[in-house]
Amino acid sequence: MSTAHHRKKQPLFVRQQLLDVAARLASEKGMMAVTLDAVSGASGVSKGGLLHHFPSKNMLLEALFDSLLERLDAAIEEAMRADPLPHGRFTRGYLHACLALRDQPQGTKDWAQVTMVLLSEPQLRQRWRDWVRERSEEYVGTDSSVDAAIVRLATDGLWLADLLGSRDMDESARQRLIDRLVELTQL
Amino acid sequence: MSTAHHRKKQPLFVRQQLLDVAARLASEKGMMAVTLDAVSGASGVSKGGLLHHFPSKNMLLEALFDSLLERLDAAIEEAMRADPLPHGRFTRGYLHACLALRDQPQGTKDWAQVTMVLLSEPQLRQRWRDWVRERSEEYVGTDSSVDAAIVRLATDGLWLADLLGSRDMDESARQRLIDRLVELTQL
DNA sequence: CATAACATACCAGTTGGACGGTTTCGTCAA
DNA sequence: TTGACGAAACCGTCCAACTGGTATGTTATG
Numbered sequence: 001m002s003t004a005h006h007r008k009k010q011p012l013f014v015r016q017q018l019l020d021v022a023a024r025l026a027s028e029k030g031m032m033a034v035t036l037d038a039v040s041g042a043s044g045v046s047k048g049g050l051l052h053h054f055p056s057k058n059m060l061l062e063a064l065f066d067s068l069l070e071r072l073d074a075a076i077e078e079a080m081r082a083d084p085l086p087h088g089r090f091t092r093g094y095l096h097a098c099l100a101l102r103d104q105p106q107g108t109k110d111w112a113q114v115t116m117v118l119l120s121e122p123q124l125r126q127r128w129r130d131w132v133r134e135r136s137e138e139y140v141g142t143d144s145s146v147d148a149a150i151v152r153l154a155t156d157g158l159w160l161a162d163l164l165g166s167r168d169m170d171e172s173a174r175q176r177l178i179d180r181l182v183e184l185t186q187l
Numbered sequence: 188m189s190t191a192h193h194r195k196k197q198p199l200f201v202r203q204q205l206l207d208v209a210a211r212l213a214s215e216k217g218m219m220a221v222t223l224d225a226v227s228g229a230s231g232v233s234k235g236g237l238l239h240h241f242p243s244k245n246m247l248l249e250a251l252f253d254s255l256l257e258r259l260d261a262a263i264e265e266a267m268r269a270d271p272l273p274h275g276r277f278t279r280g281y282l283h284a285c286l287a288l289r290d291q292p293q294g295t296k297d298w299a300q301v302t303m304v305l306l307s308e309p310q311l312r313q314r315w316r317d318w319v320r321e322r323s324e325e326y327v328g329t330d331s332s333v334d335a336a337i338v339r340l341a342t343d344g345l346w347l348a349d350l351l352g353s354r355d356m357d358e359s360a361r362q363r364l365i366d367r368l369v370e371l372t373q374l
Numbered sequence: 375c376a377t378a379a380c381a382t383a384c385c386a387g388t389t390g391g392a393c394g395g396t397t398t399c400g401t402c403a404a
Numbered sequence: 405t406t407g408a409c410g411a412a413a414c415c416g417t418c419c420a421a422c423t424g425g426t427a428t429g430t431t432a433t434g
Contacts, residue, residue, distance in 0.1 A: 048391095120218045242425095386423100398411105
């Protein structure tokens with residue numbers, strides 16, 4: 001669809017498109033709706049083509065999950081660069097990265113929803129666990145206070161609340177909550 | 188399996204057993220593994236019998252989710268009864284209920300994991316959203332401070348960390364974290 | 375004996391994925 | 405510049421296993 005004026009094959013583009021479609025299906029219809037037929041159908045790519053890019057369904061899911069993690073890493077790194085204070089920097093980066101990812105409509109639709117859906121598969125849970133462990137080891141010097149842990153947990157909770165659409169909180173209350181969380185990282 | 192010395196048919200027992208098996212499959216193998224064949228096979232009940240108790244797969248999933256919510260409600264209520272201080276009582280009840288549910292091996296294996304897996308289906312997400320909204324309206328008088336909200340979010344995060352098995356935290360650190368959370372509800 | 379609680383058999387559609395074919399691409403010699 | 409050629413990118417078809425669900429039993433229970 002809409003290859004437009006680019007005539008050359010763009011395998012990376014197709015690959016990304018397949019991931020996007022899989023992500024959209026996952027967030028909108030749930031895990032059970034992510035089938036090879038559905039992905040290939042909704043993306044206009046044949047199933048053979050899909051299986052060329054991702055040799056199996058598991059490979060597709062893992063690739064999707066990895067791309068989400070990369071996006072999160074990039075967002076965290078960006079947030080940390082703008083933060084002069086070392087103490088609790090990673091925790092604040094994690095907080096702001098999660099907040100930033102929920103809004104941007106570009107690329108993968110709903111980052112949080114897709115992540116959640118993918119976490120329902122045990123194999124991908126292990127990947128997440130590894131990610132968490134790596135980070136917590138890396139920033140043990142600056143982000144291991146009790147309050148920092150609480151802020152990170154609350155960030156996960158916020159992430160969870162967002163994806164479930166519990167929109168009972170107005171923006172000002174939300175902002176006060178975030179301010180308070182930032183404050184907790186600095187204690 | 189193991190109807191033992193009870194000769195009479197026990198439809199409620201069978202029903203509960205079916206829910207347990209579905210829960211175990213969900214938490215151990217993920218959402219994609221929860222099929223009617225798998226549930227009936229693993230429980231020793233025929234598929235016909237399964238579909239007698241739950242007219243469709245959706246009905247089964249919804250019933251399972253409802254049973255989890257009931258369990259959570261009961262645990263919260265129990266925790267709240269033991270709490271003399273009105274201010275922040277629901278938040279503390281929520282915290283302690285989630286902590287209590289994760290340990291007990293009886294009945295449904297891993298409460299958190301199953302809940303998470305079920306939340307990957309959009310239809311069930313709506314049920315959860317309703318649950319949250321009801322509670323937040325009911326306890327608006329005692330549990331609407333910023334810190335209480337943070338504690339509830341952190342509880343969700345803790346719940347999430349537990350289910351992902353991020354076991355990097357030792358018990359003493361965990362206890363200090365919980366103490367701090369309780370402290371925050373009392374501010 | 376009516377109804378609930380199961381089991382057994384069966385079905386049409388879907389599933390993941392294997393397979394062989396066709397087009398496009400990069401590259402390197404002539 | 406060309407053209408050959410192997411690899412990469414993709415398509416269409418086929419299939420066995422499985423899917424959720426129905427229809428029809430059989431047995432227990434009140």
